[in-house]
Amino acid sequence: MRILKINLSEYSYEIEERDDIEEWIGGAALAVKLMREEIKPNVDPLSEENVVVFAVGPFTPAYPLASKTVAMFKSPLTGNLGESHAGGRTAMAIANAGYRAIVIKGKSHKPVYVVVENDRVYFRDARVIWGIADSLVVARIIAEKEKGRGIRTIMRIGGAGVKLVRYACVTTETYRHFGRLGLGAVFGSKNLRALVVIGRGAFKVKDVKAYKEVYREIYDLALKSDAMKKYHLIGTPVNVKPLNTIKALPTRNLTSTTFEKADEISGEAFAEYNLGRRIACAHCPIACIHVATLRIPYENEPYFYRTIMVSYDYEPIYSLGSMLGVGSREGVLRLIHKVETLGLDAMSTGVCLAWATEAFKRGLIGENETIVKLEFGNVENYLQAMEYLYQQPNDFYRVLAQGVERASEVYGGREFALAFGGNEMPGYHAGYATHIGYLIGLRHSHLDNAGYALDQKIKDYPPPEELVDQLVKEECWRQVLSSLVVCFFARGVYKPEIVSKAFKPLGYELSEEELIRYGEETYREKLRLKVDMGFKKPRIPDRIFETECTHGKLEREYVERALDYWWSKYVR
Amino acid sequence: MIHMPKRLVTVDLEKCVGCGLCVLACSRKFGYAGNDYSGILSVSLSGFERGATVIFCRGCEDPPCVQVCPTGALRKRKGGGVLYKEELCIGCKNCVQACTIGAIFERRDGKIAVCIHCGYCVNFCPHGVLALKEVKA
Numbered sequence: 042m043r044i045l046k047i048n049l050s051e052y053s054y055e056i057e058e059r060d061d062i063e064e065w066i067g068g069a070a071l072a073v074k075l076m077r078e079e080i081k082p083n084v085d086p087l088s089e090e091n092v093v094v095f096a097v098g099p100f101t102p103a104y105p106l107a108s109k110t111v112a113m114f115k116s117p118l119t120g121n122l123g124e125s126h127a128g129g130r131t132a133m134a135i136a137n138a139g140y141r142a143i144v145i146k147g148k149s150h151k152p153v154y155v156v157v158e159n160d161r162v163y164f165r166d167a168r169v170i171w172g173i174a175d176s177l178v179v180a181r182i183i184a185e186k187e188k189g190r191g192i193r194t195i196m197r198i199g200g201a202g203v204k205l206v207r208y209a210c211v212t213t214e215t216y217r218h219f220g221r222l223g224l225g226a227v228f229g230s231k232n233l234r235a236l237v238v239i240g241r242g243a244f245k246v247k248d249v250k251a252y253k254e255v256y257r258e259i260y261d262l263a264l265k266s267d268a269m270k271k272y273h274l275i276g277t278p279v280n281v282k283p284l285n286t287i288k289a290l291p292t293r294n295l296t297s298t299t300f301e302k303a304d305e306i307s308g309e310a311f312a313e314y315n316l317g318r319r320i321a322c323a324h325c326p327i328a329c330i331h332v333a334t335l336r337i338p339y340e341n342e343p344y345f346y347r348t349i350m351v352s353y354d355y356e357p358i359y360s361l362g363s364m365l366g367v368g369s370r371e372g373v374l375r376l377i378h379k380v381e382t383l384g385l386d387a388m389s390t391g392v393c394l395a396w397a398t399e400a401f402k403r404g405l406i407g408e409n410e411t412i413v414k415l416e417f418g419n420v421e422n423y424l425q426a427m428e429y430l431y432q433q434p435n436d437f438y439r440v441l442a443q444g445v446e447r448a449s450e451v452y453g454g455r456e457f458a459l460a461f462g463g464n465e466m467p468g469y470h471a472g473y474a475t476h477i478g479y480l481i482g483l484r485h486s487h488l489d490n491a492g493y494a495l496d497q498k499i500k501d502y503p504p505p506e507e508l509v510d511q512l513v514k515e516e517c518w519r520q521v522l523s524s525l526v527v528c529f530f531a532r533g534v535y536k537p538e539i540v541s542k543a544f545k546p547l548g549y550e551l552s553e554e555e556l557i558r559y560g561e562e563t564y565r566e567k568l569r570l571k572v573d574m575g576f577k578k579p580r581i582p583d584r585i586f587e588t589e590c591t592h593g594k595l596e597r598e599y600v601e602r603a604l605d606y607w608w609s610k611y612v613r
Numbered sequence: 614m615i616h617m618p619k620r621l622v623t624v625d626l627e628k629c630v631g632c633g634l635c636v637l638a639c640s641r642k643f644g645y646a647g648n649d650y651s652g653i654l655s656v657s658l659s660g661f662e663r664g665a666t667v668i669f670c671r672g673c674e675d676p677p678c679v680q681v682c683p684t685g686a687l688r689k690r691k692g693g694g695v696l697y698k699e700e701l702c703i704g705c706k707n708c709v710q711a712c713t714i715g716a717i718f719e720r721r722d723g724k725i726a727v728c729i730h731c732g733y734c735v736n737f738c739p740h741g742v743l744a745l746k747e748v749k750a
Contacts, residue, residue, distance in 0.1 A: 102637060103646035133633070137647050159721070181660060191656035191668070192648060215661050242721055243640050243647025253641065264739055320661050321632035326739035328630035332662070350662040547646075 042066075042141040044075070047155060047162055049231055050089060050147030054162040056140075065549045067098030068524040069124065070563040071142055072113035073570060076122075079144060082573040086117035086223075087205060087230040089148035095236075096142040097132040098526035101324075103246065104259055104543055106531035108132040108324045111523055115574065116222040117230070118207040118389070118444050119463030122571045123222035124484045127196075128322035129214035132526055134194040137240030145231070154197070154235040156187055159242065167234040174200030174431060176212050176384045179234065189239030197235035198225040199384020200431045205229050206442040208389035208465070212381070216330055216352035217322065220386045221486060222464060252546035259534060259543065264326055268533030272329040276319075277355035278308030285363075287497065287591045289471040292363040293417050294395035295459055295584050298470050302368025306358055315370055317350060322528070329530065335374045351378045359468030360391025365398070366417030375420060379427045389444065392465035394426055396445045400454040410437035410452075446580075456583035461485045463579075470585065472496030472592040477505070477603045478512055480579050481611075483567050488529055490516040496591060505603035513564070513611060520563035521556050568611060578608055617747040618692025620672045621730045628740045631655055631665030635734035635743060639726075642733045649721050652728035667742065670694050670716045670728040678708035678717060678727075687727070692748045694730050 042064055044057045062074070072094045084090035093114045100107035110131040116123030135143060138159050145155075152167040173179050176199030183195055194213055201209035202225030209225025210218045219225075228234070246252040263269055271279055284290040285303035292300040304310065317334030321327065332352050339345040351374045361367060361376040380387045398415040400406050408414060412429060413422040429438045441448045445465055449458030459466040461476070462485035469475045471493045478492025479485055487493050490512040502508065518537075519529065527535045535543075537553040544551045551559075581604070586597050623629075632655070639651035653669040672693030679687045679695055686701035687708055704723035709715075718726045732745035 102648070105634065105637075130633075133648075137649070177660075184660065191654040214657075241649055241719075243645035243649035245644055246646055249644035252644075252646075256641065260737065318664055319630055320665060321630040323633050324637055325632055326634055326737075328632060328740070330661075 043139050044142045044144060045140045045157065045162070046144045046146065048147045049145065049149040049153070049233060052149070052164045056160065065099045065544060065551060066524065067101075067141055068096050068109070068111045068526040069113075069520055069567070070524040070559065072096040072111050072124070073563060073566045075142060075144055076113050077566070077570060079146065080115065082570070083575070084115060086115040086120060086123075086227065089231070091115050091227055091230070093145040093224065093227055094142055095131070095135060096526075097135045097140075098524060099547065099549070100525050100527065100543065101132045101136040103252070103547060104256060105324050105326060106259070106263060106534060107525055107527045108322050109523070109526040109528055110135065111526060112211070112219045112224050114224055114227050117205070117226045118223040119485070121463070121574045121576050122483070122567070123224065123227075125219040125221050125224050126523065127211070127213050127217045127219045128325070128528065129194060129217035130323040131194040131196060131213045131238070133323035134192065134238040134240040137192065137242045138238055139240070139242050143238070145233070145236070148230065149232040152232045152234055154183060154237065155233065156237040156239070158189065158239040170234060171203060175382045176200075177215065177382055180212070180215065183235055183237060187237055187239075189237070192241050193237060193239040195235055195237050198228045199382060201383045201385045202226055202229040203234075204431055204433060204442070206385060206430060207444050208386040208393075209384050210386045212384055216320070216332065218386070221388065221484065223386075225384050246546055247548035248546040255543050255546055259539065260326065262534045262539070263531065266534070269327050269530060272327050272530050275308040275312050276329050276331040278311055278331070278353060278358050280355045281307040281358060282309065284469065284471070287471070288589055289469055289493070289496075289591050290363050291359060291466065291468055291470050293366045294364065294399045294457060295466075295470060295588050296399070298588055298590055300363040300368065303363065305368050306362045306370055306373055308355070311353055311370060315374065325528065327530070333374055335371060335378070337375070349378055351381065353377055356468055357387035357391070360388045364391045364395045364468075365423060367420055367423070368418065369420070372420035376423060376427070379424050383427060383431050385427065385430065388467060389465040390427065390430065392459050393430075393441055393445045393448065394423055396449065396454060396458050397426070397441060399457055400452060403454065405453045406437065410435070459582050459584060461579055461582075469493035470588065470590045472499065472590055473502055473505070473595060473599055473603070474499065474508060474512060475590075476581075476585050476595070477508060477600060480581065480600070480604055481509065481512065481607045482516065483564070483571060485579070489519065502592075502599070505599050506606045509603050509607045509610075513607070517560040517564045518557070519560070520567070521560040524559065524563055572612060576612070578604065617749070618690075619730060619732060619745045620693055620748045621669060621728060621732060621735070622744055622746045623667065623742055624744045625742060626666050627664070629655075629665045629667060629742045630740055631657055631661060632739065634737045634739060635667060638734040638737040639728075642731070650726050652716075652718065652726045653734060654718065668714060668716055670730070671714065672730060672748075677711040677713070681707040681711045683707065690729065692730070695727060696729060697725070697727055699724060
């Protein structure tokens with residue numbers, strides 16, 4: 042397989058042919074391996090020594106729904122391993138350019154953006170655009186200047202990445218994100234404004250007839266079965282109502298799990314009143330990206346409107362809606378648009394501001410710190426606070442730009458600072474598996490092991506040890522999916538049997554057992570890398586025991602026992 | 614029974630989600646995974662805010678690309694558009710320049726990819742944007 046290595050310090054690149062790596066390895070498994078080779082575990086995440094890996098998989102672009110890109114780096118938010126996945130056209134462009142992975146090392150002396158065009162790499166001056174805060178404007182400028190329309194990806198940072206907000210994201214194709222754990226700040230620290238990849242290419246499959254048959258089977262499964270139905274229509278926000286009903290929707294910094302305005306900001310309401318169009322990631326027939334149209338009138342100038350297109354999903358509706366007590370669709374969309382333009386992670390931003398609002402209410406901080414009065418539901422002031430997160434006009438915002446873990450260390454309010462392993466909480470408070478899942482998930486993401494989904498199925502909890510084993514088993518299988526870069530939404534399509542079958546026409550024999558071993562090994566290697574980077578047993582925020590969830594109030598002892606068991610069995 | 618020639622057309626571009634499945638189908642028809650052999654391109658309309666569209670041969674009755682082909686690799690097709698004889702193509706790219714809508718694509722091996730209206734991609738257009746329609750010859 043071919044790996045492209047770009048060195049920003051020397052403005053050089055090399056293309057490595059790696060015959061020593063099995064052809065069927067990709068995504069998360071490959072990224073862990075390359076990180077191991079390239080990074081010293083103890084480096085400062087914002088230093089020249091940090092390394093970024095983008096990896097795609099053996100099914101890209103052979104099969105549909107295998108178009109995620111796995112980014113791996115050392116996270117400036119947690120100080121530990123960072124891993125973030127994005128859709129869009131990135132994976133397709135990288136694969137068609139001829140690479141299984143791209144490695145970025147070093148730091149440019151001055152702002153640049155990098156263009157990869159199949160076998161060539163160009164370093165372009167980005168000094169003129171470095172000060173532009175709006176990620177959409179930067180993308181448009183680069184799109185107009187560079188070629189490759191239709192066969193490229195433009196991965197860029199907004200102002201938050203430039204200003205090293207530790208939860209800045211990298212945005213691709215306007216609406217998809219390497220959202221979590223601060224890849225945007227790593228780009229910023231390397232003086233890298235964007236990475237453009239232009240790819241034209243193809244590879245001949247081993248068995249054409251069988252390939253076309255398996256392709257058809259996967260395609261039909263995706264479209265005709267129920268496996269992906271919920272993503273077709275209303276999209277991920279279909280979760281808002283049911284989560285609210287079962288008391289799992291984190292509201293006002295998790296002081297509640299039901300939100301009186303849930304219907305107003307539900308997927309159904311967005312679809313009915315705001316949905317403007319749907320778009321798809323490359324090679325995905327589902328088109329789950331829901332884009333709303335929002336018309337904002339100018340108050341003092343009649344007949345002037347701003348019309349913006351805003352992509353919405355469940356997670357930003359939770360973090361910038363219920364979590365901030367914002368119950369109007371217009372308010373939610375404006376807040377999403379703001380994080381989109383600045384290139385902030387929606388979840389981390391929402392959780393940080395929710396913590397700050399509660400801290401403000403309790404008098405731990407005042408207007409000296411926050412400049413604007415923070416109160417749940419006040420959209421205008423939250424918009425202003427986001428601007429301050431970017432500008433960082435005082436110590437408070439400089440600290441809040443480092444995440445809620447750090448902010449609560451400095452200003453107090455740790456018991457209601459909702460971070461797990463340093464990563465701000467995702468949008469579920471469904472039970473034990475949810476929170477144990479966040480704590481032990483190697484990315485501290487709800488998607489690592491889907492504890493939130495397990496909680497919705499469980500009636501009586503098993504002993505914590507059993508629950509942990511179950512979550513780890515799920516996470517191991519998800520290592521296989523993220524090594525194939527299959528979208529997790531397509532997990533119902535890509536069952537072990539189909540995966541094994543899909544490998545054959547490409548020339549690889551992998552049994553279901555081998556696949557499962559591959560997942561377990563990837564899990565172990567990733568955890569080992571986390572430990573070498575100084576992973577400490579994560580703190581459990583008190584708040585999760587105070588607020589009722591689907592299963593009533595949770596008991597600390599159960600969660601602690603689970604965490605201790607995981608730590609002694611898997612980490613040590 | 615008279616067989617009418619067919620042509621690839623768009624039914625409703627507003628429903629194009631930019632998934633590019635047509636692009637991948639086109640190369641797959643020839644046994645390849647990727648976009649290099651594809652005679653169709655999926656693009657956003659200056660960013661996905663404005664949606665997406667597909668670019669492919671619109672089946673000219675009097676195709677400029679045929680006129681500028683020095684070797685006869687491109688010939689007029691019954692019902693509009695062209696037939697492509699790859700072995701005659703010298704990779705001059707005159708046709709790429711001649712096509713007003715940019716529907717002829719350069720392959721990595723120097724030759725070209727162009728839609729010949731076979732309709733294979735129609736089977737993989739999940740939202741009914743593309744169709745194969747009979748036309749008068």
